[in-house]
Amino acid sequence: MRYSKIPNETVRRLPVYLRGLALMSRQGLSSVSSSKLADFVSVNPWQIRKDFSYFGDFGTRGVGYNIENLARQIKKILKLDTTRKTALVGVGNLGSAIMAYTGFGTYGFQITAAFDNDPAKIGRKMNDVAIESISMLDTLGKRQVDMAIIAVPEQAAQDVANALVRAGIKGILNFSPRRIVVPKKIKVITIDIATDLARLPYYIP
Amino acid sequence: MRYSKIPNETVRRLPVYLRGLALMSRQGLSSVSSSKLADFVSVNPWQIRKDFSYFGDFGTRGVGYNIENLARQIKKILKLDTTRKTALVGVGNLGSAIMAYTGFGTYGFQITAAFDNDPAKIGRKMNDVAIESISMLDTLGKRQVDMAIIAVPEQAAQDVANALVRAGIKGILNFSPRRIVVPKKIKVITIDIATDLARLPYYIP
Structure with missing residues (x-):
């Protein structure tokens, strides 16, 4: 699947989210709210939610995002799921x-x-x-x-x-x-x- | 003057515009439209206009931006006007x-x-x-x-x-x-x- 309408600015931020998720995962975390992720990667929470809205909804209300699942989705979008x-x-x-x-x-x-x-x-x-x-x-x-x-x-x-x-x-x-x-x-x-x-x-x- | 409400994303793009303007200036250009600048630095034209709107209006309708003046304004905003x-x-x-x-x-x-x-x-x-x-x-x-x-x-x-x-x-x-x-x-x-x-x-x- 190709998401051809993703703005360049969103594509630029996705690897930053991915990097933050990788660091959080290494710290032993398994889920994260958009506001915590936002703080971690120094992006506004509304920006993160807007960026993710291009791909459907990744999160669960009140629970936040499953880190592993979100990282996998972003890798797929960025075509980073192969070596x-x-x-x-x-x-x-x-x-x-x-x-x-x-x-x-x-x-x-x-x-x-x-x-x-x-x-x-x-x-x-x-x-x-x-x-x-x-x-x-x-x-x-x-x-x-x-x-x-x-x-x-x-x-x-x-x-x-x-x-x-x-x-x-x-x-x-x-x-x-x-x-x-x-x-x-x-x-x-x-x-x-x-x-x-x-x-x-x-x-x- | 301190522009305290500039979003981080805009602050991130300003040096990119500045760099584009410096390159254009070296090519001998003296003015540029927002769409040409946008193309040059690979940002959407509406994004550039929105970014600049935080500081008032830099351009002249139909003429575009004066490169030298715009560069000086951006340097001032970013506090790059001193060594x-x-x-x-x-x-x-x-x-x-x-x-x-x-x-x-x-x-x-x-x-x-x-x-x-x-x-x-x-x-x-x-x-x-x-x-x-x-x-x-x-x-x-x-x-x-x-x-x-x-x-x-x-x-x-x-x-x-x-x-x-x-x-x-x-x-x-x-x-x-x-x-x-x-x-x-x-x-x-x-x-x-x-x-x-x-x-x-x-x-x-």
């Missing part, structure tokens, strides 16, 4: 940090391929993944990898994006501050850590 | 990537202090900032630094947060997947790159 193979391009400081990051498991992601153009890095293993030459990007299509993370310097980002598109990659998480241009059918999410930092001063007295 | 000194704690792979990140300038941020507990790193310079021992965190209060970025391993995050609170830090950008607990008056924004990656599959056919 997702992801490629990483660029194994510099940022790429290495991404490789070492333990938080992907919550969402079923697995980085199964890593690429760099530095001969000193090619062939080395990181987290059991051998770093390949960037010239091997075009083999990704045959390896059931349909998502990629770009963590290369700004000036290389567009070339890498072009190569990923040629290889049949359908979704890109772009950490380069450069805006990359790809065909409309390819989904790009750009992460700029400065935009997150930029929210802080507003809240500081 | 903001920020500390970085943890200069591992992620911290080094943050230090090297060129995107902070758009928002007036300056990383003026960096800390690590690795004796091999302490005293070394990165981007003209000498790395200090983590035991020096309590000097931050006297150095006009009121924001900090936590980029330490998960198990050290809470101790670092405690030290930052003692030093008088008022806002924290937390990259550790661990939920850190601080007094209510301290604002914490947690970045989990996996939650951004988790949105991608939804858009992939």
Whole structure:
């Protein structure tokens, strides 16, 4: 089932709810009210209820949400209910940090391929993944990898994006501050850590 | 002037608009319609108009927004109209990537202090900032630094947060997947790159 009318903003919040639910589950909780979940993930309670209303009603009045069930539903909506193979391009400081990051498991992601153009890095293993030459990007299509993370310097980002598109990659998480241009059918999410930092001063007295 | 009734979601989008405006300005544009800006930053046009409606009307009918003026207004609202000194704690792979990140300038941020507990790193310079021992965190209060970025391993995050609170830090950008607990008056924004990656599959056919 495809929920084509979910606003992008709701899609953006669903993983945040999922992460909160995973943390609560690890704390031994089995159910949660929308107001408690709201507080936990710092979203308004009415926003959570509105977001969930796109999919029917997940909760039981007076009892709240069953954490395990809600997490499963959200994973299904986000198509996170299977393991997702992801490629990483660029194994510099940022790429290495991404490789070492333990938080992907919550969402079923697995980085199964890593690429760099530095001969000193090619062939080395990181987290059991051998770093390949960037010239091997075009083999990704045959390896059931349909998502990629770009963590290369700004000036290389567009070339890498072009190569990923040629290889049949359908979704890109772009950490380069450069805006990359790809065909409309390819989904790009750009992460700029400065935009997150930029929210802080507003809240500081 | 303090706009105390701006929803968190609007505050989250304002830096995204600002970033889009900065990119457009660099492309030589001087004005933009809400629909063009919306398309550029991948937000609904009605959402942008609603977000701006909290501050009065920025645009001129038929002409759109003056980019420079709009950027200045948003900076003022977000209290980004002065240079903001920020500390970085943890200069591992992620911290080094943050230090090297060129995107902070758009928002007036300056990383003026960096800390690590690795004796091999302490005293070394990165981007003209000498790395200090983590035991020096309590000097931050006297150095006009009121924001900090936590980029330490998960198990050290809470101790670092405690030290930052003692030093008088008022806002924290937390990259550790661990939920850190601080007094209510301290604002914490947690970045989990996996939650951004988790949105991608939804858009992939």
